[in-house]
Amino acid sequence: AQSVSQHNHHVILSEAASLELGCNYSYGGTVNLFWYVQYPGQHLQLLLKYFSGDPLVKGIKGFEAEFIKSKFSFNLRKPSVQWSDTAEYFCAVPNQGGKLIFGQGTELSVKP
Amino acid sequence: EAQVTQNPRYLITVTGKKLTVTCSQNMNHEYMSWYRQDPGLGLRQIYYSMNVEVTDKGDVPEGYKVSRKEKRNFPLILESPSPNQTSLYFCASSSLQGLGYNEQFFGPGTRLTVL
Numbered sequence: 001a002q003s004v005s006q007h008n009h010h011v012i013l014s015e016a017a018s019l020e021l022g023c024n025y026s027y028g029g030t031v032n033l034f035w036y037v038q039y040p041g042q043h044l045q046l047l048l049k050y051f052s053g054d055p056l057v058k059g060i061k062g063f064e065a066e067f068i069k070s071k072f073s074f075n076l077r078k079p080s081v082q083w084s085d086t087a088e089y090f091c092a093v094p095n096q097g098g099k100l101i102f103g104q105g106t107e108l109s110v111k112p
Numbered sequence: 113e114a115q116v117t118q119n120p121r122y123l124i125t126v127t128g129k130k131l132t133v134t135c136s137q138n139m140n141h142e143y144m145s146w147y148r149q150d151p152g153l154g155l156r157q158i159y160y161s162m163n164v165e166v167t168d169k170g171d172v173p174e175g176y177k178v179s180r181k182e183k184r185n186f187p188l189i190l191e192s193p194s195p196n197q198t199s200l201y202f203c204a205s206s207s208l209q210g211l212g213y214n215e216q217f218f219g220p221g222t223r224l225t226v227l
Contacts, residue, residue, distance in 0.1 A: 009152065032213055043116075043202065044155075044218040051213060090154060098143065098211030099170070100204075102154040 002027045002095045006103035013081055014111050021076040021106050023065075023091030033074040034092040034100070035065055044090065050074065061085070083112045114139045116219035118203050124225045125193055133188045133222050135203030142208035144186040145170070145216070146178065148199040155202065161186055162208060193226040200224075 007022040025031060035047040048059025055067040065076045074091060091103040116137045125131055137144065145160040147170075157170030159178040167178050175197055177189040186205075190197060203219040 006154075034215075036218075043220045044204075046215045049215065094212035096212075098206075098208075099145070099157055099160065100155075100216060102147075102156075104152055104154040 002093055002101050004091050004093050004101050004103040006089075006091055006106050008106045009104065010107045010109070012109045012111065015083055016080050017110075019076070019078040019081045019085070019108070021089055021091075021108070023074045023076065023103060024072050025074065025091075025093045026072065027093070032094055033065070033067060034094075035059065035063070035074075035076050036090045036092060036102075038088045038090065038105075040087065047076070047089070081108070081110050083110045086110045114217065116203055116205055116217050118201075118219035118222050120222060121220060122223050124227065126227050127194055128192050131190050131193060131224075133190075133201060133203075133224070135186045135188065135219055136184050137186075137203075137205040137217070138184065139205060139207075139217065140183065141205035141217075142183070143206045143211055143216075144180070145204045145206075146176070146186070146188050147202045147204065148172065148197075149202060149221075150199050158188070158201075193224075195226045198224060198226050 003026040005024045033050045036044040037047045038044045050057045050067045058064045089106045092100045119134045142163045146158040147155040149155045156172045161167045161180040201222045204216040206216040
């Protein structure tokens with residue numbers, strides 16, 4: 001069965017630091033990959049998604065993610081975080097039925 | 113505005129008292145789903161629906177019921193809530209065409225506490 005693993009449960013950074021959040025998935029075939037963000041007290045919103053083509057995907061608010069098939073990874077990056085990036089981040093992969101399988105989530109705290 | 117709405121947003125109840133959390137979407141989506149979010153566990157699917165009158169169990173369906181009588185609504189029913197159902201609940205919807213490729217739209221969440 002498809003599974004998703006996020007290695008970092010809680011990340012604390014200072015403003016302007018660079019960010020990389022890890023995401024690994026288990027399925028080796030064709031995959032679609034998503035990153036969702038949940039700001040404090042809000043619902044999940046789509047940050048970016050990958051279906052095919054260029055493995056470097058750019059999303060909203062300066063985020064990007066790189067799909068590396070050989071490593072089964074889809075890590076989320078941002079060169080310089082802001083206090084407003086404080087949120088919980090979820091990596092997700094749909095299974096064959098279209099159901100989203102979520103990782104455990106990574107809580108990001110950015111200190112001003 | 114395209115959105116998924118849930119009510120109530122916050123609910124404190126006692127063990128055994130039946131409750132319903134409503135979910136409604138205005139995007140004419142066929143696919144709707146309920147998740148619960150617990151610390152360290154991410155989001156786990158409770159039930160989903162591919163269309164009106166078509167529902168199926170997700171990963172953690174025990175203690176929950178759903179119905180899909182209308183396309184826009186997908187209520188979550190807890191017949192006899194227990195403290196282990198204390199959680200944050202999200203409803204989501206998506207177009208069935210391209211399911212798995214399309215973004216799922218999430219509601220604002222319902223924080224449920226069962227005493």
